[in-house]
Amino acid sequence: MxxxxxxxxxxxxxxxxxxxxxxxxxxxxxxxxxxxxxxxxxxxxxxxxxxxxxxxxxxxxxxxxxxxxxxxxxxxxxxxxxxxxxxxxxxxxxxxxxxxxIQYTPLAGLPAAATGWVALVEVADPGNLGTILRTADGAGFSGVILVGATTDPFDPEAVRASMGALFSQPIARTNWAELVEWSRARQIALVGSSDRGAHDYRTATYPQPLVLALGSERQGLSADQLAACDLVVRIPMRGRSDSLNLAVAAGVLMYEITRHR
The missing domain is CATH 3.30.1330.30 (Ribosomal protein L30/S12)
Known part of the structure; x- marks a missing residue:
C-alpha cells in the first residue's frame, strides 16, 4: 500500500x-x-x-x-x-x-580492545560525535563511551557524520565516576587531553589498553577529571588559536596512539 x-x-x-x-x-x-x-x-x-x-x-x-x-x-x-x-x-x-x-552497549559489555576506547565527556555537537565515531572505527578503537550529558549519537547529523561507523562501533553510556571505577577495576589506563598536559602527545608513552578521555568543546576536562587520569597529553598550538576542533583533536590523538602501538 x-x-x-x-x-x-x-x-x-x-x-x-x-x-x-x-x-x-x-x-x-x-x-x-x-x-x-x-x-x-x-x-x-x-x-x-x-x-x-x-x-x-x-x-x-x-x-x-x-x-x-x-x-x-x-x-x-x-x-x-x-x-x-x-x-x-x-x-x-x-x-x-x-x-x-536505538541500542547501547553496557559498559561491562564493551568488547576487549588491543588499543582502547574513546570516552567523550559532555560532547555537545552531533557532527563532532559522528565524526569521532567514524575516526575511532578507522583508527582501530573498539568503541565510544559517552559520559554525562552528551549530544545524541542518533541525531540525524551524527548519523550522517559517522558515515556508517554508528552501526559498527559499540556505544556505551555512563558517568565519570563509573568510568573511573570501571577502568581501575580492569587496569585500563585513563589518558586525558588538555592544553595544560605535562606530556607532548608525540613523545608520550601510551599504556595499553587505554581510554582516551576528551572533554566538551567549550570546557574540556575538569581539573578533577584531569587529576583522575593516568596520563595527560597536550597538542602544541603554534598559531593564535589556543585549541583544535574536538573531532580534529580526537583524530590526531587516536592515530598517534595507534602509531605508538
Missing part, C-alpha cells in the same frame, strides 16, 4: 524522530540515504523497517537493497514523493531510508 497522506499517524510518528525527545520515547531513529541504509544492513544493525519512495528510487543498487530486504522478511513502508520529502532531512532525497532501533 502506498502512503500518500502527510497526516498518516505512522508518518507523523516517523517525522517526529527529527527530535531527540521523540527518539528517546520511541526508542528508534531515522537512517537516510542509500549508502547509510546499505551499511546498516551489511552491519546487521537492528532495523524496524525500510522506507521507500518508488518515484525517487532511481538507483538499481538501492532497488536491489529494498527487494532483498523485503524478500528476507523485512518490513518495507512504501510512500509517495511528498511524504518521503517530509521525512527527509536533506535536499534531493534518494528515496530510501530506514528506521533503526
Amino acid at each position: 502506498l502512503i500518500t497522506s502527510l497526516a498518516n499517524p505512522t508518518i507523523k510518528a516517523l517525522r517526529a524522530l527529527r527530535q531527540r525527545k521523540a527518539r528517546d520515547e520511541q526508542g528508534r531513529y531515522l537512517i537516510e540515504g542509500i549508502r547509510l541504509v546499505a551499511e546498516a544492513i551489511q552491519c546487521q544493525a537492528p532495523l524496524e523497517m525500510l522506507i521507500v519512495a518508488p518515484d525517487l528510487l532511481t538507483s538499481a543498487f538501492a532497488r536491489e537493497i529494498a527487494a532483498a530486504y523485503a524478500a528476507s522478511g523485512g518490513k518495507v513502508l512504501t510512500v509517495s514523493t511528498d511524504v518521503f520529502a517530509s521525512l527527509a532531512g536533506k535536499e534531493h532525497p534518494q528515496g530510501l531510508a530506514a528506521v533503526g532501533r
Whole structure:
C-alpha cells in the first residue's frame, strides 16, 4: 500500500524522530540515504523497517537493497514523493531510508580492545560525535563511551557524520565516576587531553589498553577529571588559536596512539 497522506499517524510518528525527545520515547531513529541504509544492513544493525519512495528510487543498487530486504522478511513502508520529502532531512532525497532501533552497549559489555576506547565527556555537537565515531572505527578503537550529558549519537547529523561507523562501533553510556571505577577495576589506563598536559602527545608513552578521555568543546576536562587520569597529553598550538576542533583533536590523538602501538 502506498502512503500518500502527510497526516498518516505512522508518518507523523516517523517525522517526529527529527527530535531527540521523540527518539528517546520511541526508542528508534531515522537512517537516510542509500549508502547509510546499505551499511546498516551489511552491519546487521537492528532495523524496524525500510522506507521507500518508488518515484525517487532511481538507483538499481538501492532497488536491489529494498527487494532483498523485503524478500528476507523485512518490513518495507512504501510512500509517495511528498511524504518521503517530509521525512527527509536533506535536499534531493534518494528515496530510501530506514528506521533503526536505538541500542547501547553496557559498559561491562564493551568488547576487549588491543588499543582502547574513546570516552567523550559532555560532547555537545552531533557532527563532532559522528565524526569521532567514524575516526575511532578507522583508527582501530573498539568503541565510544559517552559520559554525562552528551549530544545524541542518533541525531540525524551524527548519523550522517559517522558515515556508517554508528552501526559498527559499540556505544556505551555512563558517568565519570563509573568510568573511573570501571577502568581501575580492569587496569585500563585513563589518558586525558588538555592544553595544560605535562606530556607532548608525540613523545608520550601510551599504556595499553587505554581510554582516551576528551572533554566538551567549550570546557574540556575538569581539573578533577584531569587529576583522575593516568596520563595527560597536550597538542602544541603554534598559531593564535589556543585549541583544535574536538573531532580534529580526537583524530590526531587516536592515530598517534595507534602509531605508538
